[in-house]
Amino acid sequence: xxxxxxxxxxxxxxxxxxxxxxxxxxxxxxxxxxxxxxxxxxxxxxxxxxxxxxxxxxxxxxxxxxxxxxxxxxxxxxxxxxxxxxxxxxxxxxxxxxxxxxxxxxxxxxxxxxxxxxxxxxxxxxxxxxxxxxxxxxxxxxxxxxxxxxxxxxxxxxxxxxxxxxxxxxxxxxxxxxxxxxxxxxxxxxxxxxxxxxxxxxxxxxxxxxxxxx
Amino acid sequence: xxxxxxxxxxxxxxxxxxxxxxxxxxxxxxxxxxxxxxxxxxxxxxxxxxxxxxxxxxxxxxxxxxxxxxxxxxxxxxxxxxxxxxxxxxxxxxxxxxxxxxxxxxxxxxxxxxxxxxxxxxxxxxxxxxxxxxxxxxxxxxxxxxxxxxxxxxxxxxxxxxxxxxxxxxxxxxxxxxxxxxxxxxxxxxxxxxxxxxxxxxxxxxxxxxxxxxxxxxxxxxxxxxxxxxxxxxxxxxxxxxxxxxxxxxxxxxxxxxxxxxxxxxxxxxxxxxxxxxxxxxxxxxxxxxxxxxxxxxxxxxxxxxxxxxxxxxxxxxxxxxxxxxxxxxxxxxxxxxxxxxxxxxxxxxxxxxxxxxxxxxxxxxxxxxxxxxxxxxxxxxxxxxxxxxxxxxxxxx
Numbered sequence: 001x002x003x004x005x006x007x008x009x010x011x012x013x014x015x016x017x018x019x020x021x022x023x024x025x026x027x028x029x030x031x032x033x034x035x036x037x038x039x040x041x042x043x044x045x046x047x048x049x050x051x052x053x054x055x056x057x058x059x060x061x062x063x064x065x066x067x068x069x070x071x072x073x074x075x076x077x078x079x080x081x082x083x084x085x086x087x088x089x090x091x092x093x094x095x096x097x098x099x100x101x102x103x104x105x106x107x108x109x110x111x112x113x114x115x116x117x118x119x120x121x122x123x124x125x126x127x128x129x130x131x132x133x134x135x136x137x138x139x140x141x142x143x144x145x146x147x148x149x150x151x152x153x154x155x156x157x158x159x160x161x162x163x164x165x166x167x168x169x170x171x172x173x174x175x176x177x178x179x180x181x182x183x184x185x186x187x188x189x190x191x192x193x194x195x196x197x198x199x200x201x202x203x204x205x206x207x208x209x210x211x212x213x214x
Numbered sequence: 215x216x217x218x219x220x221x222x223x224x225x226x227x228x229x230x231x232x233x234x235x236x237x238x239x240x241x242x243x244x245x246x247x248x249x250x251x252x253x254x255x256x257x258x259x260x261x262x263x264x265x266x267x268x269x270x271x272x273x274x275x276x277x278x279x280x281x282x283x284x285x286x287x288x289x290x291x292x293x294x295x296x297x298x299x300x301x302x303x304x305x306x307x308x309x310x311x312x313x314x315x316x317x318x319x320x321x322x323x324x325x326x327x328x329x330x331x332x333x334x335x336x337x338x339x340x341x342x343x344x345x346x347x348x349x350x351x352x353x354x355x356x357x358x359x360x361x362x363x364x365x366x367x368x369x370x371x372x373x374x375x376x377x378x379x380x381x382x383x384x385x386x387x388x389x390x391x392x393x394x395x396x397x398x399x400x401x402x403x404x405x406x407x408x409x410x411x412x413x414x415x416x417x418x419x420x421x422x423x424x425x426x427x428x429x430x431x432x433x434x435x436x437x438x439x440x441x442x443x444x445x446x447x448x449x450x451x452x453x454x455x456x457x458x459x460x461x462x463x464x465x466x467x468x469x470x471x472x473x474x475x476x477x478x479x480x481x482x483x484x485x486x487x488x489x490x491x492x493x494x495x496x497x498x499x500x501x502x503x504x505x506x507x508x509x510x511x512x513x514x515x516x517x518x519x520x521x522x523x524x525x526x527x528x529x530x531x532x533x534x535x536x537x538x539x540x541x542x543x544x545x546x547x548x549x550x551x552x553x554x555x556x557x558x559x560x561x562x563x564x565x566x567x568x569x570x571x572x573x574x575x576x577x578x579x580x581x582x583x584x585x586x587x588x589x590x591x592x593x594x595x596x597x598x599x600x601x602x603x604x605x606x607x608x609x610x611x612x
């Protein structure tokens with residue numbers, strides 16, 4: 001097994017953090033290109049974690065730990081990545097809608113999306129519709145991701161979509177909705193582009209949109 | 215039957231006169247309904263106490279909250295909780311730890327830091343920004359507040375004979391003791407993310423927390439449990455260990471870290487003739503149900519429809535291993551009309567025949583249900599809960 005396979009395996013099988021860092025350093029020492037280390041090692045491992053989550057073999061604890069391992073490996077690799085011409089897969093503006101202070105699902109999505117190569121601008125929780133609109137105008141992201149946990153805050157997603165439309169920005173960005181209170185039916189009713197029932201599904205949809213699904 | 219008798223008959227798979235109705239209400243919803251015409255003077259609950267929390271020698275009567283169960287005719291799900299303090303002693307002193315023009319961060323009595331929007335309703339759910347336990351050192355520090363034998367865990371008026379009498383006489387709902395399950399315990403102290411990752415990063419810490427949780431739970435409850443025994447109708451086991459997708463921890467982790475501790479705690483309860491133990495967990499618990507049953511838990515609530523929980527399927531698959539509560543889809547109830555009636559019709563008659571079921575929405579009634587829709591639902595449910603000439607099944611169906 002080469003070092004990249006070992007790295008992928010170590011993340012996918014939820015090995016120790018020390019081992020993942022050690023393998024990442026080993027891959028760098030072998031002179032492997034940063035893009036290969038990311039694609040054939042780190043992301044391959046994370047994708048395995050995501051698949052196991054979708055198949056109900058892994059659960060939240062495994063997903064969170066897998067994302068942490070991935071981000072630790074990427075941190076080790078950061079100097080190499082900055083030196084190479086690695087471009088983000090796409091840009092995502094992310095936030096929990098106004099009135100909703102929940103951030104766990106949003107944070108998991110963020111970790112997975114970043115580990116999957118997206119550049120994420122996280123607006124935090126309790127985000128006003130105008131703030132979403134301003135950031136879509138300024139950052140020109142390919143994707144806007146919104147989260148809501150409460151049934152009482154879900155309607156705010158419609159406010160954001162309508163505000164984007166009013167600002168003439170709706171067609172410039174794909175909109176994905178997530179969070180416990182969001183249903184596919186609701187997503188259709190507000191003309192979002194997708195609803196994700198889990199963070200893993202959300203990232204997979206974003207990958208498909210950007211034409212680089214693994 | 216009294217509400218308590220009805221509840222007890224049901225959860226023990228015997229013969230109630232009608233299905234108990236156990237809806238539970240959140241403050242935001244109650245405030246909404248008051249604005250929509252719910253008569254406030256008929257829902258105020260009055261409690262008595264020595265005046266000003268004991269500061270003055272006088273018998274006082276004051277508002278202790280809202281009592282919607284008496285108004286609507288449901289059974290208060292909380293019934294009477296034996297007031298055994300299973301929180302940290304001493305408490306953390308509540309107060310503001312930081313604030314800016316938009317948010318206020320507050321330390322809670324258990325030591326978490328929560329954030330609220332300035333001026334927001336104080337009873338709405340806040341964001342948790344920090345938790346008291348982060349590692350072994352902070353856990354050891356926190357443990358000092360969790361001495362199960364601290365005499366302050368029992369109320370000042372803990373006179374066993376008078377409590378025995380009180381519990382015999384109380385009929386408004388079930389007599390309960392509360393247990394915070396190990397997952398709920400860890401999650402509250404460390405936060406969801408840190409506690410979940412700790413199963414992998416620091417399994418020794420989780421193991422130590424598990425051992426201590428078992429010791430703490432049994433010893434804190436021992437006096438009440440051994441005194442009242444089956445005078446306690448139900449143990450309310452709070453856990454909240456799942457989301458819509460599934461449980462937060464895998465069956466493998468449950469088996470390794472929780473199962474044996476749970477068996478010993480439920481074994482202690484069972485030895486004292488308490489075997490009605492209801493787990494409160496949102497989300498999709500299906501992948502864990504075998505292990506939950508093996509752990510000695512015997513009841514499930516709220517069975518969230520949105521998360522794929524199906525009371526009828528659980529009854530078919532698990533027989534009388536679990537009594538059940540909730541499972542009426544709150545979203546369909548909120549929409550009212552035909553959809554609400556269909557939700558009730560498709561479940562109640564079947565579950566009524568199967569037994570061991572307490573009716574209610576699949577969690578606390580949310581604040582997006584209008585008073586009008588709730589009244590419509592309550593009226594319809596009232597008609598459907600009775601046995602109306604049907605002979606109640608004798609013994610178990612299974």
